[in-house]
Each structure stands twice: as structure tokens, then as C-alpha cells.
Amino acid sequence: MSTPSHSRRSLLKSIAGSALLAALPKVSAAATAAFDARAIKVLAFDFQGSCVDYTSPLMAMGAQINKDKKLDIDWSVMSSDWRDAYHEIMVPVLAHRQPYIPTEKVYRQALDIILDRHHLSDRFSVAERDEMSGVWGRMVPWPDTREGLSRLKTRFTLVTLSNSGMATVMKMVKANALPFDEVLTGELAQNYKPAPEVYGLVPQMTGVRRDEVLFCATHFYDLKDAKAFGFSTAWWPRPLELGPGHKIDTDPKPFVDVYAADLIDLAVKLGA
């Protein structure tokens, strides 16, 4: 757990040097034999959580709101509830019982739901809610992201494959000078991962075969579906994705080909 004097970067550093990295799964001999980085042409990255940190901007925004409005909201609870409400709205969309809704609208609707549940509806105007919901478009890169991508770019074509909207991801990529070759998101297929149409955007738009794509993410559920689609897969931990104090799963998985400590380490592991 962090103390108030711990900066985000120093906390990450202390985690990186500690038990978590030692506990990382080693690539098994079987996986090493099956996976050949030389066959890979395109790296497709999950974005939210994997490449960028959404919790830090949300917590900073929450602290400012508490100060400005003299409130005592626990924003780690709000953050969790907000994501839960997002997933509730998405259930019928993912089951195709409702048409595609842009992610940005889902987060905005979810905010109304959680403010209501927390009896805070009368404290936030529509304009304030619009501004708050924009926090999902103000994520910041993890400390290793830009350097790791820059190294990987020398050897591979790098694309995002996000469930967020095109404009939202493009703006974060530009604002943070992340060296992606192309932004791809579910918006182009009017669908969401794990729909095959969304994973299929990568070979379609880059002109490579599925087995030439390495799908890269910190979320095992995404990697499992990407592997089933025919991609190879790479994983690294983001222990602070939900903020400090969350235990993360580092057990080896049969659908992960490459395990890395972060994106710089992924570049090393792929020879870039």
C-alpha cells in the first residue's frame, strides 16, 4: 500500500523492484517453442488500462471535486461503481439485444446511474457531468509506455485495438505523443471486443494474416478471446490499474505466448 508521500512513479518503481516481478510467470519451454517473434508483423494493443492509466486522472479529478464542492466522496468506490454501471449498460449491447452505443455515451449514462445511487444527483449539473465523464478521454500513459512503443515501432507495425471511440483514442494518442502507426477501435466495426468483427479489423486494415498479429494487453479475458481468434498474445501486469492495494493475478495462462514486466521489457523480449 502507498503512503501519501509516495508518488505514483516511485510507487511503481518499488513494485517493479519487488515481489511482483519475481512472481511473473516464466515463459514455459512449450510456449517458447510454439511462439516465434519473427513471424509477427503487427502488434495490436488494448489501450485503456494496458497502455494508459485511467485511475490516476479520475482520482485527481475526484479530489478536486471534493475540494470545490466541500464533499467527502470516496472516489475509489465511485470509480469501481462507475465501471460496474458501465458493464451493466453494456450487457444487452454485447448480447446484441441493443444496437452499438459509443463508449463515451455509456460512461456518461453510467455516471447518472451512480450519482443517483449515491444520492448525489442534485449536486452535479448536466454540464458538470459532461465534463466529469470526459475523464475517460484524459487517461495518461504508464511510465514505460512511450519508450516501449518507440522501441517496438522500429520492428513492428503498432495499432491500438480499443473499445473506446476513434476520436477519443486518437486525441489521447496525439496528446501524449504515443507512436502508434494507426488507431483502430471497435467503432470501425460498430461493435466491441470480444466480437470477431473487432479483432478482424487488425488483419483487414493492416493487410496481414491473423497469425502475423501479436495481441498485447494486460487483461486476460481480452487475451483469451484474441488467442481464440487466431492471434498470438503478450501480457504484462498493470498492478496500479485500479489504484494501489489491489492484488493481481500473475498465474500463467495457456492462451498467453509472451509474458513481460512492462512495454520496455516486451520490446526486449521481442528483440526490438
Place this chain on the structure above:
Amino acid sequence: MSTPSHSRRSLLKSIAGSALLAALPKVSAAATAAFDARAIKVLAFDFQGSCVDYTSPLMAMGAQINKDKKLDIDWSVMSSDWRDAYHEIMVPVLAHRQPYIPTEKVYRQALDIILDRHHLSDRFSVAERDEMSGVWGRMVPWPDTREGLSRLKTRFTLVTLSNSGMATVMKMVKANALPFDEVLTGELAQNYKPAPEVYGLVPQMTGVRRDEVLFCATHFYDLKDAKAFGFSTAWWPRPLELGPGHKIDTDPKPFVDVYAADLIDLAVKLGA
């Protein structure tokens, strides 16, 4: 006109220093008053011809084919006929009497047509034709393109807006390290410029308004339609687009906001 000893670069240089640049239209006082670069957030570039040279790779390929097959084909005529056959195939597609066909297939069909017209059908196998048609995916940047885009990127979001396919443009952008923030092509709308759905990809995918987009191209017909759609427009000449010896139109046009000598000059004119 060039002599055989003229390299492509020195030819461009001699043109750049000569009468053509002196003949460039000056921005009129009215246009200067109406156009404000500070309102622009996104630069959308036509790609083929505007950013890259397709004639040089085609002529080089033709020379090699003549040598290998002991033929005496005039490849400047073939190049012109190939583009004409392309446009013939496209007439019913653009009129929406036929469904969308990827550009790559149109060029491949057009090649069969021109080889037949030139009584060369029996000299080229299917595999050879496939390889030849790929020349439309092996274009090379003009000498000013990479530097101009690099400077413009510091101030603006740069996207392509091409009628070629996504994978084709992405591969050329990556192979030549052109610093676009995003590749957009008509394939995403399953349509071609000048369809409004294609110009509309720029504000949709980047999240800006039409009047925040500067559409940049060397072809007046494209600029005219882009201006009608609601974009501002920038033009520069590519006097060697069709090879040496072609006269180009440098007369001022009411639908052009910014005139530049090339992409480096465009960066200067836009303060980047």
C-alpha cells in the same frame, strides 16, 4: 524537359528554383482575411500524387520489364492508359450503379484491359500481372514530404484521406516512415471521394468540426469538393506527378485558401 543525365531530385530542384515557383498564385488579400490557420486542428492529405510519386516506381518497373522480356513498351503511354482504364471502371462505381470495389482490384482489372488493348495479353502471366499491379502500393514520397509532415505534425493532427485501401496506404506510410497520426481511406466508408461520406470520415474519426479541417492536395478537383464539404483547403504543385514534360495548371482558384510550393513551404505558411 529532362535529359537522361538529370536525376529526379535534381530535376525537381531545378524546377523548384525556376519559373514554376515564380508563377505560383499569391494568396489574395480576400483569401488571407477569410483563412485563419489558428482555427485549424486537423490536416487531411490526399495521398497518391500529393504526398507520394507513383510515376517513378512505375517507369522503373516498366524499364525492368522491357529489359527482362526484350520488349519496347512505352511505359509513359501505358501509365496514362492504365489510369484512363481505371477511371473507365470507376464511372459506374462512382455513380453508385455498382457496389464499392477496392482500388487495388480496379487497378488489377484495368491492367488486363490495357494489356489486351496493346496486344500484350500473351506476354504476361496472372502472377506477373498481380506483381505489376502492386506497383500502386509501392509509391515513394516526394523529396519534401517527410520533412514537411514532420514539421506540420508538431502543430496539427495529420491524417491521410485517400481513395486507396487501408492496408495499401498503411504499408506505404510505414515503409517510408511518414509521420501521419492516422491513416483514413474511403475503405472505411466503403466509398470514394468526392462522396461526402468519405470527407466526413475526417471530422467523425478525429472529433473536430468541418471548419477545423484543412484539406491538403495537389489536385484541384479534390480541393473543390473538399471546400464544398466545408473544409478549408491547401494546394501545392506536383509538376512531375505524370513524369517530366507535363504542363500544370497554376492559376488561382476560388476554392483554394492556401497556396504552397511544397509541404515544407506549407509548414512555413501555417507557422509550423
